[in-house]
Amino acid sequence: MAVKILHNDDNFIIVNKPYDMYINSDDVNEKNTVACHIASQDSHLSSSSQPLHFVQRLDYATSGVLCIAKNKRAAAQAGRLLEKRFAKKYYLAVLRGHVKFHSCRIEYEIGDDPSTQDTNHKMLAVTDPASQSASRSRSARTTLLVLETGFYGGDPASVVLMKPTTGRRHQLRVHCSTIGHTILGDYTYSDGKDASTDRMFLHAMRLILPFQDETLDIQTAEPFYSDDSFNNKWKTETVFHGFRESDEFISTCAVIDLLSEDSDILVFQYNSKAS
Structure with a gap:
């Protein structure tokens, strides 16, 4: 390609x-x-x-x-x-299952999975105060907004927008898996079960770099619905926020910007440093 x-x-x-x-x-x-x-x-x-x-x-x-x-x-x-953390990054993803909440912030620390260091080097989220399974864990923060629910190949799925504040290895994939919704086509974090799709449905759709002399605001076209192989298997159930057109997507980015600082939002977190 x-x-x-x-x-x-x-x-x-x-x-x-x-x-x-x-x-x-x-x-x-x-x-x-x-x-x-x-x-x-x-x-x-x-x-x-x-x-x-x-x-x-x-x-x-x-x-x-x-x-x-x-x-x-x-x-x-x-x-x-x-x-x-002055740069802004926005990712579009399709998740397995219907996400039951409108939005959330995921703040689980992420570290190395020691059991995979000699293979595909997976990462782990630290969710249990008693767990010491992840090594060298570091803080990680992702805001998630549900855009649309539907069915992919007859199975429930959700289209979401994600805004990571940090940039840890496999952060979005690990955070989604940890809250019970792996990214569609993510072979690694579905433990090899999700192998039926042509790709993993995670796309970095917009990047904003506010330099002192100018701001670079770069955006791609929506990548999934323009693909016939996805469209032929997708059936929309409910649309919560527009995102397929550029102006709709920019407006939705403004929504997730506000949510990333919302103190009332649903938060998944565990801070090992507080134990």
Whole structure:
């Protein structure tokens, strides 16, 4: 699949990454990477003739907005926005099951799953004060808003918007799985049970980087309903918030922005540091 360029200037190249594609690879024979599509196989290395700086990461199975810096100064600027949590990221996902609440904030810490360090390196959410199963856990925060419920292939499913405040490995996938709704097509966090779909339905749809001199606000088109293979299996039940058109999606982003600071919202949390 082609890598579509969404924005290109002297400092950044921002692309729409396809699903099932690596960002880069140290394997010289691996050509299924964003780096190979827009530059060279070794462009993520400082020794490259045209080095790029991947200031943001997306999983192999995740599609959507990916920001890449063209120089160290730009990489540092973007990195500070992400580190200080000034950047805003919005993800569209389809979850297994009908989510029973309108919105929530998930604040479970996330750490390594020691049992998978030699395999696919899964992550774990810390939900039990007595559990020590996750190692090196760090705080993680995701706001979730239900957009639509329906049926995929006859099975109940929900379309949601997620806004992560932190950026932990597999954060959205782990948080969704932990509240009982794995992402449709997530083979890893369904313990290998969800293998019937063409892809994992998680997409980074919008990224806002408020630089001092300008704000980059990059958005992709809605990725799922424009795909016939999804549409042929999807039946809408209830729509709560519009998101398929750009202006609708921007308005819905404003809703989740408010929810991310709402003290009355349903919160899933356990803070190990308080025990």
